[in-house]
Amino acid sequence: MSWLRALRETARSGLTVERRRLAPAVAARGALGLALVIGFSLALFGPAVAASSAFGAFQAAIATFQRSWRPRPTLALASGGSLAVSTFLGYLTGAHTVLFLALLLLWTFLSGLVWAAGPTAGIIASSNVAIMLVTITLPTSVATAAGHAAMIFAGGVVQAALVVLLPVRPWGAQRDALADALAAEADYARRLRHDPVAPFDPVPLMTARSAAAVTPRQARRRPAELHGPRRLAERIRPVLASLADPAVGAPAEGPQRDRVRELLAAAGEILDAAARAIRHGEPVRLPPAAVAALRTPDTGSILTDRSHRAALRLAALLGDVVETAEPRTETGSGAEPGTGMGPGTGSGTGTGSGVGTEGRAGALSAPSSEAAPEPPEPPESADPPGPLGLPAPRTRPTLLRLAPLVLAQMRAEVRPGSAILRHAIRVSAVTAAGYLLGLVLPFGHGYWAPMASVMVMRPDFSQTYSRSVARFGGTLVGVALASGVVQTAHPGTYLSAGLAVLCAFGMYLLMRTGYAVSQVCVAAYVVFLLGMEGSGVTQTVRDRVLLTLLGGLLAMLSYALYPAWETPRLRGRLADWLAASGRYAAAVAARYAAPAGPGSPDVREALLSARAARVAWHDALGRAVHEPVRHRGLSHAAAEDAGHALAEFGRAAMLLEAHLPERGAPPLPAAAGLAEVLREATERGAKAVRERGEPVWDDLRETVAAWDTEVTDPLLRKAARLLLDALDELSAALADA
Known part of the structure; x- marks a missing residue:
């Protein structure tokens, strides 16, 4: 971008007046x-x-x-x-x-x-x-x-x-962050109806996670309904993706696809209702049509295999979202001990407000004639169980304890090349x-x-x-x-x-x-x-x-x-995202070789790192767009294509995560080799990206070819092929840079 155009664009941005909700x-x-x-x-x-x-x-x-x-x-x-x-x-x-x-x-x-x-x-x-x-x-x-x-x-x-x-509206910022995360999930569900491979922006979930960290004083006063829905939204995301994707679920057309679209539409309405309730601190008002769509017994006769299990899992998780979103009287740390979830709920939070078979959570449960949902998931590793059954809140240091952390961050920036x-x-x-x-x-x-x-x-x-x-x-x-x-x-x-x-x-x-x-x-x-x-x-x-x-x-x-241009650092940001995504995919694949259940802490930590790298890439790309400097080896078009390829890579890994085997399930030894090759190949690929080279995936290609002959599960075979295809797309994008 030329200097004249950069000045014009930044001037327009500075003088722009936006319509915002006033306070x-x-x-x-x-x-x-x-x-x-x-x-x-x-x-x-x-x-x-x-x-x-x-x-x-x-x-x-x-x-x-x-x-x-x-x-x-x-x-x-x-x-x-x-x-x-x-x-x-x-x-x-x-x-x-x-x-x-x-x-x-x-x-x-x-x-x-x-x-x-x-x-x-x-x-x-x-x-x-x-x-x-x-x-x-x-x-x-x-x-x-x-x-x-x-x-x-x-x-x-x-x-x-x-x-x-x-x-004025206590906890309003935290309520908005959590409601925005649920609303983003609802929008994702609706987009999946028309585009089964639609991308998902993780920023609302990351913002909600940041908002969930509280100081000790805040932990004693936080409303109970702000405790659990974010974690449930995290678990719903891969379930929605696996239910919608024709590569691992229902066919692209036909009665099964029509039923999947109905379920996705109902999920969007339920999540929107929960988001409104949390934002305003009021009871959840469920749309009757959406509840009926989730409860219909026809699901078992229309959907089969993984699609059916994903549908049951979705209904269970939505029931948990509704129950945890209900305002409750605060006691102690802001949570009210309850009698557990209604039948069919499966997140394992164990902290309901007394919602039983006739409550809202029970209203979303599958009829008893259908197969039972998957076993409960343990809470994420960063949030160990608290005294009332809810995950303990993520802590935020007080200002006094924050001071040495800030000083350490400041010292870390005193280095050459620091913006x-x-x-x-x-x-x-x-x-x-x-x-x-x-x-x-x-x-x-x-x-x-x-x-x-x-x-x-x-x-x-x-x-x-x-x-x-x-x-x-x-x-x-x-x-x-x-x-x-x-x-x-x-x-x-x-x-x-x-x-x-x-x-x-x-x-x-x-x-x-x-x-x-x-x-x-x-x-x-x-x-x-x-x-x-x-x-x-x-x-x-x-x-x-x-x-x-x-x-x-x-x-x-x-x-x-004396500038600090972002454009020359784009390749480094892309390489960081590639390496982090590779570690996430490898952690997921490794869980098939050593089943530890859907709540594996290593998978969770790898996912958070991949998200952070993705956000850093998109932020850097947004800043670089207006800079009056040459692209230096990564044009805007190549950057867009490369970002799309890595997003597809992450989506394929997410599909694998959605169907992680339970703890104690029979291991799949070949998955250990796939995990190791994924980690090594993406690390080498990241190094090639930083050095302005074109990454190659020959060893991964050989492993995926052997994987096709050793593994009979169609989901695992398709997901491995999707991972390789996304990396090939990344190489093609960089070759055109």
Whole structure:
């Protein structure tokens, strides 16, 4: 992609306004906290302290809006505390340009490295640097600086207290993540009706898994219905695929295929009903037609062999989903001991809400005249059984225990070739340059330039450039409007404070619709807030806009001069995905040689690694699309074809996983050889991909040919052939690169 086109695409992305579901109650709560802090500070301490405390409350509220699974009060306190420390240290050195510049370089470099811990930590750290540049201009002595820092932290405390006292949809983020995972399964089931080999995007399941990790405090309060459905959704995914795929199930056309389509449609409706119930915390309302389709006794006479067993397994798992999705009274860890599942449920969670033969789970059970479903599956390895029968929650470290982990992640990024390290170097150099230019230029209040730079810079090209354009456009509008009001109406202290709170409410309300929209409100907020004390009133719209433009241009120039392009690393990302997928397929094949049941921990861990590698590949591919560099050995078309081939490879392995033998079943010795060859061949193939070679699969081809003669099970023979075909497709895609 040329530079001109890249700039055009990123500019369009930055100025895009999306229609999103708004959260006015949460926005009003954040604005209320800000109003309380400003009003209290004005009444007792005056405009300067009010401005400092307002920045603390403003930033703490923004932290609670970030996509994080930690308790919102914790995020608010962490934001307020870190900003207070930043401001106080900044003031101690602010009178000495050299000392402050050294602190600014160090602080900004560390904030850049913090992105290694994730976007939430990175955004909070970057905002601390930006706000520090403003707040250090307000105090006049060390004592008042300490007071300002205390008030900044108090602003975070107020926001944290309001989250506790005025809860708005508790556990809403976790409910949405789990509901999105079930809705993704429902959509997958519907797509399989028309495309039996449709791909499945694992991101919703990965997000739900991340949301399921809780701190010890959260574990004591988590609603019971958020415990089990994610694991059931994980088990439903391969069952849906095996039921729909004509290579291992029902024929592509005919009565069996019609029955499979009915079951898939019913599964989609049941999963949607469970998703709605979890999202809103209400009872599950099952569609009668879908329940009837799953209960019909005709299934046994129409479907045969593996298709019939998959249909029974699907009905059992859906019954478990419905039962675990029912809201229940919390006791202890948030779970309510029950009397077990209704008949026909087979996940083995053993924690029902007393749903018996007449309950919802029983309503989805197969009639007793049909064959019994497969035996229960043990919980996944990462979640050992808890005291009430439910799997113990996945733990998330507290902030104190998280600190050494974050430091370790930051140290790991201090190495050549690290995109995070390059970002830290870029952002620290640009912020220092912007600060010095702000001092030299005759505009006054030169912090607008470095503040713009540090807020728009991200580790990747597209976000940095799109945010730079959005920041300039939003600041131009926001500063023009706010400065116009200040210059014409001359609002007093309290009216300026009220206008600042109104702008903050607009920012909280619209921040998810687009960066440009939120920056209109942020720019106006800063103008009104500083206008309470009269600070910056003499600075013209032109001065503020030019400084913001300067900061954005410095950010964009820094990435052009010292980039961290994703395009050259695409082959490495693809190789990682290939190797991880090979380990997953090998782990599945090995379970046929040494049956350990469907809940094998090694299979589960390999699957999670393959998913992570797949997501890393797609994220990298999405970033590389907008980069103005040559493809360097992997064109966009070749990358798409290679990604499709590896997705097919993973789907074939998933079909094998769906029918893993139970513990104690007769072993299949030939599967051990297939597993070993899969692992070795994909490792060599990954090495060839990294070195820009074309992987070959001759040893795997020989093994699959021998497999066809040694194995009589048609499922295993077809799945092995599908694995080889997918790898051949990968080689063909790379040959055309």
